[in-house]
Amino acid sequence: MISAHGVGRIFGEKRVLRGVDLELPRGGFGLVTGPNGAGKTTLLRMVAGLAIPTEGELHVDVTRDRVGFLAHEPLVYRELTALENLELYGKLYRIPERKERIGMLLERVGLWDARRARVNTYSRGMTQRLALCRVLLHDPDLLILDEPYTALDVQGAELLDAQLDELHGAKTFLVSTHDPQRVRRLATCELSL
Amino acid sequence: MSYLSDVRALARKDLLLELRARDTLPAMLLFVVAVFVVFHFSLPEGSSDVAASGLLWVAIVFTALLALGRAFVPEREQRVLDALVLSPADRSAIWLAKSIATFAFLAAAEVVALPLFALFFHGLSGQAIAGVALADVGICAVGTFVGATAVATRARELLLPLLFLPLAIPLIIGGVGASVVADPGRYLGFLALYDLLFGLLCWAAFEYVVVE
Secondary structure: OEEEEEEEEEEOOEEEEEEEEEEEOOOOEEEEEOOOOOOHHHHHHHHHOOOOOOEEEEEEOOOHHHEEEEOOOOOOOOOOEHHHHHHHHHHHOOOOOHHHHHHHHHHHOOOHHHOOOEHHHOOHHHHHHHHHHHHHOOOOOEEEEEOOOOOOOHHHHHHHHHHHHHHEOOEEEEEEOOOHHHOHHHOOEEEEO | OHHHHHHHHHHHHHHHHHHHHOOOHHHHHHHHHHHHHHHHHHOOOOOOHHHHHHHHHHHHHHHHHHHHHHHOHHHHHOOHHHHHHHOOOOHHHHHHHHHHHHHHHHHHHHHHHHHHHHHHOOOOOHHHHHHHHHHHHHHHHHHHHHHHHHHOOOOHHHHHHHHHHHHHHHHHHHHHHHHHOOOOHHHHHHHHHHHHHHHHHHHHHHHHHOOO
C-alpha cells in the first residue's frame, strides 16, 4: 500500500529527511522510530498527502478519503462540541448513518456524557480520545498515527491498544512513536530514522 | 451538490465559531467606528465629499484586514486545516466557505459602518453601495487566499497585509471610482471583472497553498 524509494524532504535550506525506503503492504503495520527531529512527522505527513517529497518516489495506494491521520494536535475545533466536530467531519466524509456511528464511537471512547461540552473544556486526554474518534469515524483503510500515545491517560492508552489489536491485519498502519516497545508486537516492518 | 453541501457545512462551522468566540466581528466594529471618529476630526473643515469617499475605502480595506487576519486562526491553533485538507471535500470548498464567512462578517460590519459614514460625512448613493458590495467579494476572495498562504508562515501577521494590500489596489480604484463619478458603470464592471478573474484564480490555486 505504501512504497517509498529514496524519499527525502528539504524545507528551504534545511534537510529534514533523506533517502527513506519503505514497503508496507496492505494490512501491514509499519513502525517508525527515531529521535526528535529525525523526520518522523514529515514522513507521516508526506504519506498522508499533507506534504510533498522533494526527492525520491512515494506511492500511496489509497485515496485520501480512506486515510485516517492522528497528528500531534487533535485536529478538532476547540470552540465546538465533540458532537459538532464529528458532525462536521461526518458530513465532509459523507458517512452514511452518521449519527449512529458518531454515537457508537463516543460511547466506545467514553465521551458520550461529554458530547455536548465544548472541546476547550476537555482535558488533554479527553481531547486526544476525541481525536481518535475523528480518525476512526470514516473507517479508513490506512491509519497514520503520529505519536498516538502522547497525552493519553492510562485508560486512553489501553483503549488505543485495544483498537490497534482489533484492527490489526484488517487495516494498514503507519505509526511513529518514542515508545516502540508498546506496539512492537504488532509491527510487521520497522523503519528507524 | 456534495460540493455545495461541503461549502455550507464549512461556512456554517465558521459562523458558529464566531458566534461562540466573538473575537472577529466586535473587533471589526470597534475598529471601523474608531476610524470614522478619527477621520471625522482629522479631515479639515470644508473638505470635499471626494476626500471622504476615499477615507471610506481606507476604512473598509483595513477593517477587512482584521477579519482576514483572524480567518484561519481556529485552523492554525489546532492545525485543523490538515484534517480539512485530508477530507474528501474539494479543497477549494475550504476557501469558498471561508470567503463566504469573511464576507458575512464584513457585510455585518458595514451594516453599522455605512450609516455611520453617512452620519459623519455624507450620504452614500446606490452606486457607491453597489461598489462596496462588489469590492467586498473581491476582498474576501483574494484576502482569504492570501490569508491561507500567510498562515503557514512564521511572519504571518506581516505577510498578510504585505501580500493583500497591493492586490487590493484595483478594488480601491474601482470602488472609489464607482463612489464618485456620475456614470459608474465602467468601474462597477471593472470590479465585477476583478471578482470573476481573481475568484477563479483563487478557486483553482487554493489546493496548492494548503499542501506543504
